Structure formats: structure tokens, C-alpha cells
Amino acid sequence: MHHSQITETFIRQLEKSTGLIYEPSSSDSSVCFANQNNDLLDDYKISFTREDVYHYLLAFPDNDLPDTTTFWKGVRIGKNKI
Numbered sequence: 001m002h003h004s005q006i007t008e009t010f011i012r013q014l015e016k017s018t019g020l021i022y023e024p025s026s027s028d029s030s031v032c033f034a035n036q037n038n039d040l041l042d043d044y045k046i047s048f049t050r051e052d053v054y055h056y057l058l059a060f061p062d063n064d065l066p067d068t069t070t071f072w073k074g075v076r077i078g079k080n081k082i
Contacts, residue, residue, distance in 0.1 A: 006053050014053065017065035021047040042072035055079045 004082050047070070055078030056071055066074060 005058075006050060011050075012055065013065055014048070014071070018068045018071045020045065020068060020071070023047045023049050025049075039080070042069065045072065048075075055082075058082070 014020070015022055045071070052071075052075045055075035055076075058078030058081045059071075059074035060066070060077075063070075063074070
């Protein structure tokens with residue numbers, strides 16, 4: 001799935017499977033700035049962005065819907081691929 005092909009349906013499915021909240025914008029003015037901290041442990045993250053989904057899909061393009069741990073692992077792997 002390409003970055004531009006990430007659908008709202010897929011995002012809602014990710015929210016359900018991970019228990020995280022989708023943040024449509026990762027701007028610096030976000031109320032939940034803690035999620036933008038790269039040093040924040042995955043266990044404390046409560047939301048994800050479209051960029052996180054893109055990175056996850058780079059790591060696991062054909063994977064089933066992940067749990068929270070697998071999602072953040074995939075995000076890290078995907079970031080390292082670019």
C-alpha cells in the first residue's frame with residue numbers, strides 16, 4: 001500500500017487493532033506533543049499519524065492488522081528503510 005493509498009477504513013481498522021488514536025496531523029501545535037518525542041517508550045504512546053502507518057507498511061506490507069507492539073516495531077523498521 002502506497003502512502004497516498006492509506007484509506008480511512010484502514011486507519012480505523014488500525015485504531016481498533018492497536019487501541020491507538022489516529023492523529024491526522026503531526027504538526028508541532030498538536031495537543032499530544034508527547035507522541036512526537038522519539039525517545040518516548042512505545043508503551044506510553046497513545047496515537048499514531050499517517051507517517052507512522054506509512055513506515056509500518058514499509059516494514060510489513062502484507063501483514064495482518066497488528067497489535068500495538070507489532071505496530072511500533074514495524075514503524076521503527078520502516079523508518080530505518082528510508
